[in-house]
Amino acid sequence: MTPPPPVAEAASNESSYPIYVGFWERLAATLLDSLMLMCITVPLTLLVFGIDAILENDALILGPLDVVINYLLPFILIILFWHYKSATPGKMVLRAVIVDADTLQKPSTTSLIVRYLGYIPSTLVLGLGYLWVAFDPRKQSWHDKLAGTLVIRAPKD
Template sequence: MAAITENYQYVGFWERFAATMLDVLLILLITLPLTFWLYGDKLVNDHSLIHGPADLVINYLLPPVLVLLFWRYRSATPGKMLIKAAIIDANSGGRPSMRQWLIRYLAYIPATLPLCLGLLWVAFDPRKQGWHDKLAGTLVIKQNKSRTNNSLQES
């Protein structure tokens, strides 16, 4: 893989952690009320993982769809937008492909399984890449105006 020559300010662990916590809160603000509205007391009394078809859609399909849509059209989730970060292709510095977005999302699974080591990796990696970034070939950088107006706005 050819390294990009432009210097970027990589977003570190704590900023990314804060952005992720905001994203989780926003997702919960959408999914919890819908789930409680549909299933009510069944959520408290029934300890199954999936309470019905709507639960499957709301809690297991909607969050990945929302994240992938934000990545595709904004190169960031709301939390990353708040800290003025963007996800870019590690080779070209441009917008990642849909294939990269899917790999990045699915790569959260191996990144979290061994005690979240793949996410903590961001703190020690020179380019602040977690395993999900390495597997997808992406970087998380601080956005600046010239970057926003040039390569990230390209479709």
């Protein structure tokens, strides 16, 4: 009878699931998502307001329709992607999904909304909420911590 393998060897044979998605991959996914959203919002904004109104106006927000196009529409699209696909298109390209931090299952819609709204403090404090991913053991941003979510590598099919 052979003795069991040493603990270190046994641990190295175990699956390391979940695999947390780190800062640089999440940044790449965000850049892809931002480009895709801009392909929708910029033409709509130009169509509604025209180039002259945008270039000649110093206002940060051009009115209620601007809020709908540039704030509400992205909010709805992102929440829908998170809810139905557990990822935005940028995360899908990288095989990353958003899961509940405790169960590793699909988060509730409430958690997803909290996660999105958590972008505000993550951004306002000099972007530290996003940089936190680089130093957190589970690669959680502040908005992940607020919502109780993780971004992990999707299991292979």
